[in-house]
Amino acid sequence: MNIGEIAKRVGVSRSTVSYALSGKRPVSAATVRRINDVIAELGYRPNASARALAEGRTRTLGLVIPPASTRLTDVQLSFVASVVEVAAAYDHDVLLSPSGGDHDRSFDRVVTGRRVDGVILMEILLRDPRVDRLTSSGLPFVTIGHVADSGASRWVDVDYAGLISRCVRHLADLGHEHVVLINRSDELVASGYGPAMRASAGFLETAEGFGMTAHDVCCADDPAAGLACFEEILERRPDVTAAVTINEAALPGVQRALHRAGLDVPRDFSLTGVIADRLAVDFHPPLTAADVPAGQMAQLAVDLLLEQIADPSAPPRHALLAPPITLRSSTGACRRS
Amino acid sequence: MNIGEIAKRVGVSRSTVSYALSGKRPVSAATVRRINDVIAELGYRPNASARALAEGRTRTLGLVIPPASTRLTDVQLSFVASVVEVAAAYDHDVLLSPSGGDHDRSFDRVVTGRRVDGVILMEILLRDPRVDRLTSSGLPFVTIGHVADSGASRWVDVDYAGLISRCVRHLADLGHEHVVLINRSDELVASGYGPAMRASAGFLETAEGFGMTAHDVCCADDPAAGLACFEEILERRPDVTAAVTINEAALPGVQRALHRAGLDVPRDFSLTGVIADRLAVDFHPPLTAADVPAGQMAQLAVDLLLEQIADPSAPPRHALLAPPITLRSSTGACRRS
């Protein structure tokens, strides 16, 4: 079933059918109706590949996700779902590419096969080879997260440094003097993962500014690691009275460690950080924390990308989001001297 | 940069370049090398749309996911990640379509636009209009989950009825007489969601067979609902000494309710069901439960789909998985008469 078949049945030329469909030139109302009737009757739908070939665009966006072997976190998955949803609202489809490292068949296909009009990249490292490849490929792209040298690129990110800094200040105001940052995993830090690096920098800098004792510890993305990590902190740094974290997956373990140690939050220990609202409100007690607004970030990312696709010469834009730190019940005055 | 450009530079015809790339007919070693050199030099990659148009296939699979508004559960997201990964291993890409209900632009595009060679559908209802549409479209597809009348279709599913039945039997053996099933949400049950319906049927039937008192309660997919739901059970059905569940998202709330009520597991209360290993081992204490092997299911689904794409006339196959119920520490003898 193709456009020629429709044209033949209606008794017009293929271009008339095409124009009737696209509306790019006037077609008499009568013809349009007959065409629509036949289309409905035969159940015709234009062939996407042919259209893409002729138009030079696919109406498809690429989304590069971490490989499944690296268990996807909750936030990452929210991004995926939201990006797909937002794209759908603009009548665009999303092609997924699970690409971790450097050269990768899937990433290759997406980038060089003209299968997509643009790419969204997530989980950005401070120095990220994928960004370099995309840049030199000329394909429009935006990143969720941003590289260190991000001047000429499009991105949307959460201001981890700033938010963590504000968390530390909050703890300082409450009288805490010994604090710890529960960061993401060793591997992520070693690879230069943006949020981990920036959270760490903001944490250490601000804590130092307030004359606090600050420890920065890595923790794998799962409850068991959270438990182990927190118990080690309690044992080796007994002075610590408050923790800041960006590691959502570790939270259930932290919760258990707190409970095992008989520590009441916030009376004996304060806890805060950058944590998706959904998880923050389910914690016991609810966490004072800044949200990771995945939906909003996805919307912005798609907008920026479509904007660049529509006008590749448009100046690069970006958005550094600083969601409010919502005061809940997990931070309180320091009770120890 | 297209194949003609390469041909011109090398001084051969376009078909020779094409065949050198595909290997579908012999090309002299010397020309192959010259072609490869030029390709490497100019960074040529075939245009996917043109190839799809000429070949009549896209090397792309469609994956229909629930819309983001329905927060995706952990298991669903594992499926997505795994399907993408498996497809990538077969050099196929995955196009996502967030489609909830019936007629839906995105679903439409994927099904009728020849954008994909086949479709994987998840979150199947006992009677599912999407399955009907796909069936009549003639597009190859496989479902993760299966409709009530699934004779002629390809699917892979977990045997919820059988597994839940075995869980109940296990509880009966331990002397429990009053049991409850913590099912998925009201809405899901009302819409005829396969796992919820089959779990319920298997539960009630088996419990009745053992002469047990059985209650089947719905619970939304989040910790808060799990907490509320479980507290209501404790209050209104004080006889109940064991619960079976397929609702993973509610587990943290159940955990808290148990703790609040001062109930020790498994001494005072037993808990089991169909729960992804990852969550089962993190529960306190680790749960006696059957895994949901998302990775394996994804692998099977992709295999079945590619098989059908390769040979549309092949007889329908399916796989009903019954993973073992791993005995951990959450079930024990009933202490109450």
Next chain:
DNA sequence: TTGTAGGCGTTATCAG
């Protein structure tokens, strides 16, 4: 308001 014809980049069928 409509028709004709060329092009998008590949693959594949004929010939040589």
Next chain:
DNA sequence: CTGATAACGCCTACAA
């Protein structure tokens, strides 16, 4: 072993 050339299905000047 290699070259022409016709599809694949759609879009869009250019003409009428």
